[in-house]
Amino acid sequence: MSIAKKIYINRHFNAIIVLGCGSMGRRRKRKLKKKVKKFLIMFLITTIIIIISTATYKNISKKSPSKEKTIVIKKNTSFKDKIKKECKKISYCNNKYIDRYYKYYKNNKKLSINDIITRVNLGLDYDFYTHTRKAKDLNKDYILVNKYSYLEEDYIPNNLEIIPEEYARSGMRLVKNAKDAFVAMAREARKDKRPIIAMSSYRSYKYQVNLFEKYKEADGIKDADTYSARAGFSEHQTGLCVDIYDGVLDYTNFEQSDSFDWMQKNAYKYGFILRFPEGKENITGYQYESWHYRYVGKDIAKYIHNNDITFEEYYIQKIDKNN
Ligand SMILES: [Zn+2]
Structure with a gap:
């Protein structure tokens, strides 16, 4: 630690002690009060800056594309898994159309799995007169x-x-x-x-x-x-x-x-x-x-x-x- 820094800390330390004693000169007292006030304000500002920075960082992390991607993949996987599972129970489900079922589901979320499979098998995910x-x-x-x-x-x-x-x-x-x-x-x-x-x-x-x-x-x-x-x-x-x-x-x-x-x-x-x-x-x-x-x-x-x-x-x- 440098000498200048040591003196600075000692001054502040003394100032805080002296402040409570009441035996100082008025001028010196005022000067010390000012310094303490300045110190407290700086401390407050630094604390606020730290709090704001932490909150902003958390927000950015939440919205980061990498996390969003993870959620989509999770949804994707779970629906495909559901279809694959249901496929075994539905006699007219065709494993090779799983991607088409999923794509059709994304645009027709209110339909049941049976309806999605039926419509895709019919070719309704393609325009009329295409894929004939x-x-x-x-x-x-x-x-x-x-x-x-x-x-x-x-x-x-x-x-x-x-x-x-x-x-x-x-x-x-x-x-x-x-x-x-x-x-x-x-x-x-x-x-x-x-x-x-x-x-x-x-x-x-x-x-x-x-x-x-x-x-x-x-x-x-x-x-x-x-x-x-x-x-x-x-x-x-x-x-x-x-x-x-x-x-x-x-x-x-x-x-x-x-x-x-x-x-x-x-x-x-x-x-x-x-x-x-x-x-x-x-x-x-x-x-x-x-x-x-x-x-x-x-x-x-x-x-x-x-x-x-x-x-x-x-x-x-x-x-x-x-x-
Ligand atoms: Zn007719």
């Missing part, structure tokens, strides 16, 4: 054709038969199973005074090309995509679906007819489902169509009716489990 594939299950009642699953230009279903004209516009055709079921349904509906008439059924690839082009010209491709299918992606090419009306109202107003109520209660008993229900547009890819019915067979129709799901969901969860 050839339809499987050709000539089966449970074939899936939608905006990700297409039929080739030369696909014509087996066993197309004409629907009798008492229940259809002239020349309407359906695959035999669907036609028989439709006739039985239309007969029963007529008995109940709730007529249903087919106004569009099987449509060839070429027919759909022209139809879609017409809609595209009228409304633009964006709107046309919401109510009409591009060629190859139309379910009408399967010969398993039918657009109906009650013989009076325009088919687009079918929902307002008594025949629609009859269909709501009875269609599934004949193996038909309302294919594009209200509120399921983001799964089916189409706006609600009260007039478009699809034949899937009695068992599947009953399951879909009882569980209030779309054919897409049924297909992923029950048929194409391995995707």
Whole structure:
């Protein structure tokens, strides 16, 4: 320690002692008081600076990117772990899609794990008409054709038969199973005074090309995509679906007819489902169509009716489990 410093400390030490004695000269006393005051102020300022610095450092540490990154990774890992765990219990979960499930979950956090898996397996994490594939299950009642699953230009279903004209516009055709079921349904509906008439059924690839082009010209491709299918992606090419009306109202107003109520209660008993229900547009890819019915067979129709799901969901969860 330097001599100067020693003297300084001694002076202060003496000053503090002397301050309490009361036997000093007034001038010296005042001088000492000043020094003590100065010392205390310096001490206070230093303490405040130390406190502020410590608090700021703690704050910065909390917000540091490295810590934030750790939290994200933790969340990420835990959800992926959850999916992996659930995957073993869910028969239609596919381990190779774990990253896609996670990505879809991040944008759809309110969905259940089952819904996330179903939608990703359907391809809904990709835009419509991207990542398409050839339809499987050709000539089966449970074939899936939608905006990700297409039929080739030369696909014509087996066993197309004409629907009798008492229940259809002239020349309407359906695959035999669907036609028989439709006739039985239309007969029963007529008995109940709730007529249903087919106004569009099987449509060839070429027919759909022209139809879609017409809609595209009228409304633009964006709107046309919401109510009409591009060629190859139309379910009408399967010969398993039918657009109906009650013989009076325009088919687009079918929902307002008594025949629609009859269909709501009875269609599934004949193996038909309302294919594009209200509120399921983001799964089916189409706006609600009260007039478009699809034949899937009695068992599947009953399951879909009882569980209030779309054919897409049924297909992923029950048929194409391995995707
Ligand atoms: Zn239709």
